[in-house]
Amino acid sequence: MASSSYRLNYSFLLHLLLFLSSLLTSSADLSFNFYASSCPVAELLVRNTVRSATLSDPTIPGKLLRLLFHDCFVQGCDASVLIQGNTTERSDPGNASLGGFSVIDTAKKALEIICPATVSCADIVALAARDAVEAAGGPVVEILTGRRDGRVSIAANVRPNIIDTDFSLDQMIDGFSSKGLSIQDLVVLSGAHTIGASHCNAFNGRFKQDSKGSFELIDASLDKSYAETLMNKCSSSESSSLTVSNDPETSSTFDNQYYRNLETHKGLFQTDSALMEDDRTRKMVEALASDEEIFFQRWSESFVKLSMVGVRVGEDGEIRRTCSSVN
Structure with a gap:
């Protein structure tokens, strides 16, 4: 070994x-x-x-x-x-x-x-x-x-x-390509979302809000339980200033948990979920989710x-x- x-x-x-x-x-x-x-x-x-x-x-x-x-x-x-x-x-x-x-x-x-x-x-x-x-x-x-x-x-x-948080995978690929970055760079650098936090308006397009301020999930690619947690937080009267951790599991640690979150449909942004929904990027996500050492190696390069x-x-x-x- x-x-x-x-x-x-x-x-x-x-x-x-x-x-x-x-x-x-x-x-x-x-x-x-x-x-x-x-x-x-x-x-x-x-x-x-x-x-x-x-x-x-x-x-x-x-x-x-x-x-x-x-x-x-x-x-x-x-x-x-x-x-x-x-x-x-x-x-x-x-x-x-x-x-x-x-x-x-x-x-x-x-x-x-x-x-x-x-x-x-x-x-x-x-x-x-x-x-x-x-x-x-x-x-x-x-x-x-x-x-x-x-x-x-x-x-x-x-x-x-x-790159806006509601971009499609094709839009992200185009954006990264224009900077000389590959699809692999896109997937690896998205791992930055393993730390940090975001405001509700960065991801609330995944929900529909009624006249009373309550939310309903409209994005089927998001885990329902995780979505409920997000909707409850963002329906608060203080939601405009509220932040939510990008990684619900290990929010202050730079690790490969982000990719494991994607496998369980707990990517905070639409751009996160898109990586798991497309054949061009899914295998990369799975490889990085299974091996943190590989993620760190790829991260260093990207x-x-x-x-x-x-x-x-x-x-x-x-x-x-x-x-x-x-x-």
Whole structure:
């Protein structure tokens, strides 16, 4: 058994190194430990900031992971989602429920004191999401750094690029494909829903609401008992501010429970259930549900790809002094 496990891990590490090498070749301005000389404490400081914030608020990992998705899917991983203003990405209703900004700001302020004008906000967002997964019990992932911050952030770019929770599988595949991500990446990165929480309006389209505010299940792909729990919570007078855990079983732990939930028809979003309802993705879900080690291996690969979407390097961007505004 031990030798078999060793061969699996060795094979995975070799595969991952070759994969990362191909990314490195195509992104010469990025590198592992990019700040080794210019700011040696950069990655450690971000990691410690994330850990400290998570100890105070267990919802932080889910927020930081979602922040990376919303940044990278709209004009690339350039921290444009952090910029404040009436017409920026951050102002769009699709980003209204994003969180974790204070963690990024805390890390940035500390780094500006230690290493001024050196570490990009885009790298901090990517590192914080990486560290959030580790803080929640997930795998340790090595990522390339050296991203530059974008100078443009436009609200109108948000809706055409983000994945809505009521998308069909074909719509999700198209959205991921436009970012250079495969169907496997789609299934694996959906595993981010193993942590975090969502507001009722993100999934209440699966129910019909009557004039008295009561809900009735209209989505047959959802487990009835689980649906009853959701409907009871969302019929509350405080439902507009109420959040529900994405994973009803292990909401604060990054594990493969999400996929086991899908097998029992307990995916919170329509986009979750769609992965189990289609032959193109069902077998992937079942494989990830049965083996957490495989999920962690696949996650490491797909997360690296996500963190590299549309990165800016060199003169194509800047190092912001404050993450919420351009220089």
